[in-house]
Amino acid sequence: MQVTETLNEGLKREYAITVTADELDAKVAEKLKEAQPGVEMKGFRKGKVPMALLRKQFGQRLMGESMQEAIDGALSKHLEDSGDRPAAQPQMKMTNEDWKEGDDVNVEVSYEKLPDIEDVDFASVSLERMVVKADDDSIKEALDNLAESPQAMTYEAKKGAAKDGDQVVLDFVGKVDGEAFEGGTAEDYPLVLGSNSFIPGFEDGLLKVKAGDEKDVEVTFPEDYQAENLAGKKAVFTCTIKEVKAAKAPEIDDELAKKFGADDLEALKTQIKERLEAEYTGASRAVAKRALLDVLDSKVSFDLPKSLVEAEAGQIAHQLWHEENPDVEGHDHPEITPTDEHNKLAERRVKLGLLLADIGQKADVKVTDQEMTQAVMNQARQYPGQERQFFDFVQQNAQFRQQLQAPLFEDKVVDHIFEQAAVTDKEVSKEDLQTAVEKLEEE
Template sequence: MQVTETLNSGLKREIKVTVPADDMEAKLMARLSEAKDKVRINGFRPGKVPVQHLRKVYGKSFMAEVVNEILNDSRSIITGRGEKAAMQPEVIMTEDEKEAEKTLAGGADFEFSLNYEVIPAIEIKDFSDVKVTRPVYDVPESEIEEQVKRIAESTRSFEPKDGAAAEGDRVTIDYVGKIDGEAFAGGAGSDQPLVLGSKEFIPGFEDQLVGAKAGEEKTITVTFPEEYQAPHLAGKEATFDVTIKEVAKPGELEINDETAKALGLDSLDKLREIVRGQIESQFGSMTRQKVKRQLLDQLDAAYKFEAPSKLVDAEFNNIWNQVNRDLQAAGRTFADEETTEEEAREEYTRLAERRVRLGLVLAEIGEKAGVTVADEELQRSLFEQVRRFPANQQQEVFEFYRSNPEALNTLRAPLFEEKVIDHLLGQVSVTDNKVSKEELMAEDDEAEGEKKAKPAKKAAAKKAEEKPAEEAADEPKKKAAPKKKAAAKDAE
């Protein structure tokens, strides 16, 4: 095999590969000899078919297989040059049918070219000068007890009462939501229990039920929040025709072992332990993201090199497609977001370049450090992903990932990245800083050094993992119109 470089410009490469006809012939004869004892041809005993007859029958198809094997192994040709291709190389072959036929017949050298970009050499720098501050929030016992109380509320008993509903009472209602006089999907419910003051419904809904009595019918007017998750409802005024079917007063709330048992736990201490773990995990995730942002910002400042354009293009397309989906779903334009399409493209191109560059740096650091993702870790991630789908789709999703290496790699990549981050945090200087809850929850002006997406504030250029844990925990309470399992569930 002869390899000749025909282009070397920046990260772009093109090489011409020539496999002599004699080598192709040798590969073909080896394949024919291997098939001799396996094929069955009428008129010949097993293993006695002449090679030349086999060649006449299977020569072209076997030679096509040889060609495909060589092409499929093209990355090893690049590796043999001491290079790493950023993406699968583009294969350029003759389009002349006669030349192709001659190659398949074994009468000509097999020639093709590989067009690709290389991953630039990255020299890993010393991390001793890298310093990050880890914001730490010590969760007070009072916050644990408040959450225990909120959870225990689900076990509180209610007794029907006469008279007007007050804050803390439970009303049972039927409702139909309308916009411009027309009922909207997901905006209706029946026999729906609602504790007034629980803030389960959109702002303003519960307040208008204070003073209502069983048997009454009321029309409530509310306005959906501007950032409501169902874009077609966001910011719109809606009316709800509500029938109050029952008003019930709360019984005394008891928080003890029996309460915990009603929740399926052994004891009140166990409930407190679980609550503490959940809260500390939420704030711990927020702490990690802030530390990670600092770390990535410093890596971004330290490593400046040309990123492979095809990787950047692929990353940009992912971001840009999401941006446009979000805009379309929200019924908004770039002008509504105080930008232009051209400015947005420039911003997201910079974002794509940063992500690609940081991805290459983290990959190199991880490789040098021997970071790997164990099969068990990948398996757990796969199961977690599968469980997000309805039960009747889980097997299909599981098989899709198991049979699609590229899809499986989308699960492996974030696991690898987090392990590299763990490795780095063991190498750099980390200083703990006690902060308040408000300080920890305050969003940074930039996420991982990236400007927030103007036309896609929710998701496009901001990774899901960057969302504060408490915000994610509160989301289910904000998804309803009026309740968390009503309008938004169907609208989204």
């Protein structure tokens, strides 16, 4: 077997692999010999079928297997010897397409190798990390918001018409084509107008009603409504208004705290402070991470695999096109050509992705099974009632598992760099942090 380099240009590599006819024949004979003891054929005892007959019966199929194994083996040995890591699956093409049994096999193999990346001196990386403390004003604002939330709000009977934020207590019967439907009837139902807990249009139809009123509210079920027999259908709800109640915010005291699971008001304030500072820490980390990536982008330079950049640019252009054209859900649209801006962003993403992967590999960074399980459970919460189906999907979909693992790995690599970099904490205001976060979102 012979491997000859035919192209060495930048990261591009091409090789001509030749598997001789004698090598193939020997491999086929080896496979037949291995299989012979278990072969049964009419007229022969088990394991006693002549080799010539076995070759006639199975040789053609085993020739193809042997050919593929030989080529794959040659490529694997070459990659092991050279240390090359292909950026994508190597392309293989048989160059003697008129091949017949007894001929050598000639194959052309091409790929782009991943670049060699120099180590980064993380101690030379200087970063500033924003620190925000939850002050009394922020805690008071959070308490006020809790007191005005539906969970805390109380309602008292009022005179006059219902307005947004009021609670309407009503009986209703829903009908489609004059027939009442299952789940469309209730008595003494307390509905807060503006809560968006009913079909679009229903709550708006109850604005300005008064206690004792009867009103028909006409709505149309959404096309994607979960009950297929109602999806897209027009319905009429006959409503009898029992009471109209005005919202009343509770006092901010121990009783309010207990509604939110705290022992008393001081305990609730402590919980709020911890939650706010956890949010600030998360936002600060995102700002510091972007600053770190900017520093790494400027410090490190290496050749990028063109195939990876082109694929990333295409994906960016495609995603942005769909964001600008939300009505187009499928892929039946004109060809999307990446712009210079898309290509520039793709180069940065590929460069930083390869760099972080290289750093993580050298530092032996691993995502643990426990961390993956937690990530899967967090995702599953987005599908209430369908958690089991989601777990099965994740188990069967390696690509999706990789999508979940990638950001976990990246964050662990970033933490690894933070531990070695010169990071200085700087206390700032909540507004300063918010401005920094908004700047991130604009970029």
